[in-house]
Amino acid sequence: MTDTHQTYTLSKKESTLRQKVGQLFMPAVFINDTEEEVQKMERLIKEHHVGSICFFHSRASAATNFEGKKKVVHNAKSHDRLKELITRYQKASEIPLLVVIDAEWGLAMRIENTPQFPYAITLGALNGDENLILQVGQHIGWDCRAAGIQWNLAPVVDINNNPENPVIGYRSFGENKEKVLTKSEAFIRGLESTGTLNSIKHFPGHGDTATDSHLGLPVIDKSLSELKENELFPFQELINKGVDSVMVGHLSLPQLDDQNPSTTSSKIITGLLRKQMGFEGVIISDALNMHAVSKKYPKKGKLEQAAFEAGMDVLCFSENVAEGIQLILDTATEERIDESFDRVWRLKKKAFAMDKEMAKPSDGSASILNRNIALKSITELYGNPSSTQKFKAEGFLNISCNNGKENIFSQKLEDEFGVEPLDIALQTDIINEKIKATKNVVLSLFPPAVKPKDQFGFDTNVLETVKKWINDNNTLIYLFGNPYVLDLLGLKPTSNVVVVYQDFPEFQEVAAEHFKGAISAKGTLPIQLKTFQA
Structure with a gap:
């Protein structure tokens, strides 16, 4: 481990009720905060006995910049800054903090120049x-x-x-509940082997929504029996096997509670998750600054108090720590406070008991792992497999839609077959002339965005051009991004697509090997696309 890594001993002492309630709060902290903001957080931690902190990149990142109007300033030294701030915030706290982050696909989700691993999809x-x-x-x-x-x-x-889901999509393992369970369990076992705590989310299931809960409250109008059949299945099975925490999403489930969103619903948190499903660990809220719930509670601290009253143990991204603590003290019983405090304390003891030296991956092993995943995940969606054999025999155009991404794949095709790469954005006229001479097109697509908002960031004219080429030519598409992009392309039943999923160098290299015929595709599309539905 690095020399910044600290070992803590945690001993339970007599705490005041105010200190106990403080342990339930998890304010957001930002790697790229100013010194003034850092000192303000140090005071908050010290004065209010904050129990945990959750790191985000900056106040312009997606965590607070829901509409994407603020420009994110990149910081090449974010990782060093992260470690520096962890040391400072731990020193500010009398009781060791639980330090928390969203790292679904690695620290790269929040921090530049750190290893990134493939998305769940x-x-x-x-x-x-x-x-x-x-x-x-x-x-x-x-x-x-x-x-x-x-x-x-x-x-x-x-x-x-739900293919229209604007916020889950690529973050889910897929649409099959058994596979979601199996893959989630494997990921959790990996975390556990390093002593890292986990949190399964977003209870009771955020998959079948078409609303982003950062912006509004999604409605899932399903009965409990329907939820148990599908959405609740992986949660229940993983709870039975043992997980550290469950995160409750901001969702409206009118058939379960027609008065409150899940965040503040005792029927859902205490009645369903705690009592019916038997979960005894820590229940944590999704970020309380999200507009799905934050706009409904204008009084400072009232949202925190309502979530706690419903059965929540940890209040993530609380923006009103002092007010929330006071309202909980004014309304909750000592017994109820102790219940949540004891759960959080047990989680802290587990985390710090596992705080020991562990072997670190060797240099380059993240790249090796990514390549192995690329080899096993690349997926063929061939409507007319025989037509793919024509490319090497008859020649082809090497067309790309790069959107500023480094296109290693097209370069490798040029190196191997001597076919110059042509970028749609820069060379449309040249492509339209050349395409008259050959009807074979290898089209590599690099979507500008991974989320479906605004056509994944694609320019409408570019999409129309791509649709025309697909319709008029023998086109083989290599997609380096979210497979839901394919529903925008007007594909035909005879269209041929290779889904590569990621644009990492390792995935592009594997895609080039696939085109050359050096490897076969072994992956299976984990979702249903409208394009390929009967």
């Missing part, structure tokens, strides 16, 4: 090979612990059964 394409997913969890856990982070708010165990 990519891991969902693996047929078996759960050991690769375990290794992903293990690598991410190692990276967390080396930085001084004990708790990773992952994995997502939502079942991805």
Whole structure:
């Protein structure tokens, strides 16, 4: 471990009720905060006995910049800054803090220049090979612990059964509940092997929604029996096997509670999750700054108090710590406070008991793991397999839609077949002339965004051009991104697509090997696309 890693001993002492309530709060902290903001957080931690902190990149990142109007300033030294701030915040706290982060696909989710691993949808394409997913969890856990982070708010165990979902999609392992369970369990085992705490989310299931809960309150109008059949299945099975925490999403489930969102629903948190499903561990809220709930509670601290009253143990991204503590003290019984405090204390003891030296992955092993996943996940969706044989025999155009991404794949095709890469954005006229001479097109697509908002960031004219080429030519598409992009392309039943999922160098190299015929595709699409439905 790095020399910034600290070992703590945690001994329970007599605490005042105010100190106990403070342990239930998890304010957000930002790697790129100013010195003034850092000192303000140090005072908050010290004065209010805050129990945990959750790291985000900056106040312009997605965690607070829901509409995407603020420009994110990148910081090449974010990782060093993270470790520095963890040391400072731990020193400010009398009781060791639980340091927390969302690292679903690695610290790279929040921090530049750190290893990134594939999205859950990519891991969902693996047929078996759960050991690769375990290794992903293990690598991410190692990276967390080396930085001084004990708790990773992952994995997502939502079942991805709505292609219009604006916020889950690529973060889910897929639409099959059994596979979501198996893959989630492997990821959790990997985290556990490094002593990193986990959190399954977003209870009771955020997959079948078309609303982003950062912006509004999604409605899931299903009965309890319907939820048990699908959405609740992986949660229940993982709870039975043992998990550290469950994160409750901001959702409206009118058939379960027609008065309150899940965040403040005692019927859902205490009645369903705690009593019916038998979960005895820590229940944590999704970020309380999200507009799905924050706008409904204008009085400072009232949302925190309502969530706690409903059965929540940890109040994530609380923006009103002092007010929330006071309202809980004014309304809750000592017995109720002790229940949540004891759960949080047990979680802290577990985290710091596992705070020990562990082997670190060797240099380059993240890249090796990513390549192994690429080899096993690349997926063919061939409507006319025989037409793919024409490319090498008859020649082809090497067309790309790069969107500023480094296109190693097209370069390798040029190196191997001597076909110059042509970028749609820069060379449309040249392409339109050349395409008259050959009807064979290899089209590599690099979507600008991974989320479906605004057509994944694609320019409408570019999409129309791509649709025309697909319709008029023998086109083989290599997609380096979210497979839901395919529903925008006007594909035909005879269209041929290779889904590569990621644009990492390792995935692009594997895609080039696939085109050359050096490897075969072994992955399976983990979701249903409208394009390929009967």
